[in-house]
Amino acid sequence: MDISLYLMNYLQARLNSKANFVDVYIADALIAKQMEIIIRDNGKKIDEQNKIPESFLSLSNICTQASGEFKHLFHIKHTSIHMEWDLNDKKNYSLENIHSLLGMMILNFPKAKIVFTYLSKKGEYVFDSQKIIAEFTQEELLQKEVLNYMSQLLEEHLNKVRDNL
Numbered sequence: 001m002d003i004s005l006y007l008m009n010y011l012q013a014r015l016n017s018k019a020n021f022v023d024v025y026i027a028d029a030l031i032a033k034q035m036e037i038i039i040r041d042n043g044k045k046i047d048e049q050n051k052i053p054e055s056f057l058s059l060s061n062i063c064t065q066a067s068g069e070f071k072h073l074f075h076i077k078h079t080s081i082h083m084e085w086d087l088n089d090k091k092n093y094s095l096e097n098i099h100s101l102l103g104m105m106i107l108n109f110p111k112a113k114i115v116f117t118y119l120s121k122k123g124e125y126v127f128d129s130q131k132i133i134a135e136f137t138q139e140e141l142l143q144k145e146v147l148n149y150m151s152q153l154l155e156e157h158l159n160k161v162r163d164n165l
Contacts, residue, residue: 003059004097008105010039010056010081015109019043019079022112026095028120028162033086035093040080052081099154103147106133110141116154123161127154 007024014022019041027036046052106114106129114129132150133141140146 002094002096004095004101006056006059007037007039007095007098008101009053011105011114012108013051013053013056014039014041014043014079015105015112017041017043020112022114024114024116026116026118028095028118034084037083038080043079045078099158100147100151102127102154103150106150107141107147118158118161120161125157125161127157 011022011024020043022039022041025036025038025040027034029035102114102116110129110133112129114127116125116127116129118125132153136146
């Protein structure tokens with residue numbers, strides 16, 4: 001099950017809550033067969049006014065139903081979220097489309113600093129959106145080719161450190 005879209009829904013909601021810095025940290029099967037995801041930001045506190053999208057909250061229910069029992073951690077506090085999944089569940093959790101969706105987030109919120117860190121047993125990849133945004137003019141950022149370039153760049157680097165490829 002690809003959870004990329006769920007994560008990007010959450011990320012978009014946080015960027016819409018006035019966050020201009022988001023830190024996404026993913027540890028994929030570093031210890032045992034678990035995936036850990038931590039997302040922190042400097043936006044408004046998660047509360048009744050700044051809710052988490054229902055589509056993202058449904059991820060917790062989907063994971064519980066898939067495994068038949070609660071084998072994951074799902075913790076929300078102020079402006080951060082921490083999730084862990086047991087990868088021995090009946091459903092495989094993956095991030096197959098994270099590269100293209102992250103590229104879209106970066107282009108949709110060019111003033112926000114998005115730091116994306118992916119760790120696996122093969123290595124680490126850290127991506128700072130502001131470093132790549134600085135390489136383009138405002139006009140270039142509006143071109144479709146930039147999204148394709150960014151998506152390919154992210155995919156290429158992620159594939160080097162992904163264990164499952």
